Amino acid sequence: MRSLHHCPAPAKLNLFLHVVGRRADGYHLLQSVFQLIDRSDTLHFDLRDDERIVRTNEVPGVPEEQDLIVRALRLLQAQYRRRHGRLPPGIEVTVEKILPMGGGLGGGSSDAATALMAANHLWQAGLTQQELMDVGLPLGADIPFFLFGQAAFVEGVGEALQPVPGPDCWYVVVEPGVSVPTPAIFSAPDLTRDTRPVTIADFSSSLAVSGRQLSFGKNDLQDVAERLFPPVAEAVAWLGSYGEARMTGSGACVFCAFSGERDADQVLAQVPGKWKAWKAQSLGSHPMKSLLQINEL
Numbered sequence: 001m002r003s004l005h006h007c008p009a010p011a012k013l014n015l016f017l018h019v020v021g022r023r024a025d026g027y028h029l030l031q032s033v034f035q036l037i038d039r040s041d042t043l044h045f046d047l048r049d050d051e052r053i054v055r056t057n058e059v060p061g062v063p064e065e066q067d068l069i070v071r072a073l074r075l076l077q078a079q080y081r082r083r084h085g086r087l088p089p090g091i092e093v094t095v096e097k098i099l100p101m102g103g104g105l106g107g108g109s110s111d112a113a114t115a116l117m118a119a120n121h122l123w124q125a126g127l128t129q130q131e132l133m134d135v136g137l138p139l140g141a142d143i144p145f146f147l148f149g150q151a152a153f154v155e156g157v158g159e160a161l162q163p164v165p166g167p168d169c170w171y172v173v174v175e176p177g178v179s180v181p182t183p184a185i186f187s188a189p190d191l192t193r194d195t196r197p198v199t200i201a202d203f204s205s206s207l208a209v210s211g212r213q214l215s216f217g218k219n220d221l222q223d224v225a226e227r228l229f230p231p232v233a234e235a236v237a238w239l240g241s242y243g244e245a246r247m248t249g250s251g252a253c254v255f256c257a258f259s260g261e262r263d264a265d266q267v268l269a270q271v272p273g274k275w276k277a278w279k280a281q282s283l284g285s286h287p288m289k290s291l292l293q294i295n296e297l
């Protein structure tokens with residue numbers, strides 16, 4: 001096989017996100033439930049006759065050399081060389097981006113995870129799921145989750161994952177029109193850094209009792225993001241009139257959960273024209289799993 005086209009890189013939502021401590025190197029220790037949704041970037045991969053990793057199209061704001069896709073493929077290429085004593089063929093990648101950058105949807109990390117899955121397959125490199133996660137983690141804390149490929153209770157900085165039953169629902173997601181740089185949130189002096197740790201059972205039992213997935217916990221990054229980026233606060237206030245509205249990741253996107261598509265459509269119809277907004281459904285598993293027909297993902 002020389003090509004893999006139309007590979008999805010789905011977004012994620014953080015159903016809650018707690019900051020429970022800090023590592024010696026300054027990185028914050030988190031607890032979160034990550035949920036895959038069916039809104040995705042789309043990537044196309046073609047093997048080359050030389051050994052270069054090349055992106056064929058411009059991505060505004062992301063120079064080719066800094067693109068997480070290109071960097072992930074180069075790391076996997078180096079890993080392949082260590083194992084097989086030679087470089088695999090190069091890859092040409094084309095990216096159709098619809099996920100906003102600095103949106104808290106994990107788009108860049110998801111692109112990189114999809115690239116790792118696709119290249120592992122095209123090169124027949126034979127890395128396990130855990131080995132791919134180890135390749136991806138230094139590039140982005142969310143990459144292991146996308147390789148894990150299902151709703152997860154996530155701890156550490158993103159490397160400790162346990163499966164949780166994913167809710168089956170619809171989301172309305174509002175893009176408040178700002179890009180939130182993650183470092184600005186984590187370096188804020190007033191960030192809550194000492195939320196009491198919870199257990200996976202706390203989350204699951206709250207879901208069983210209330211049936212409402214956003215009734216548990218909060219996003220500790222949200223207060224800081226709302227203060228530094230007022231459009232985030234505005235979107236939370238607006239969407240909050242239809243249900244519990246919450247920011248995902250370090251922002252800027254804000255979401256609200258609904259049990260049915262029709263409820264989501266009704267809210268979407270009311271969204272003020274100044275914001276981009278869309279609906280998405282929860283995904284039980286990563287779509288690359290079925291595309292590559294692999295069980296181990």
Ligand SMILES: C[C@@](CO)(OP(=O)(O)O)[C@H](O)COP(=O)(O)OP(=O)(O)OC[C@H]1O[C@@H](n2ccc(N)nc2=O)[C@H](O)[C@@H]1O
Binds near residue numbers: 105183
């Ligand atoms: C908080 C999350 C939740 O999903 O936000 P989103 O990226 O999805 O919005 C992620 O863990 C984001 O992880 P990642 O995407 O790797 O963060 P980066 O942009 O590389 O981090 C930028 C900077 O933020 C700080 N940082 C990041 C993650 C973390 N757990 N603690 C930190 O203190 C570090 O100073 C780091 O250098």
Ligand SMILES: Nc1ncnc2c1ncn2[C@@H]1O[C@H](COP(=O)(O)OP(=O)(O)O)[C@@H](O)[C@H]1O
Binds near residue numbers: 062102103105
């Ligand atoms: N393929 C990529 N897609 C998006 N962003 C990328 C990509 N490669 C590198 N980046 C960088 O990662 C940053 C975070 O992007 P992204 O993961 O989409 O947002 P977030 O982490 O807020 O969900 C961007 O601002 C950009 O500089």
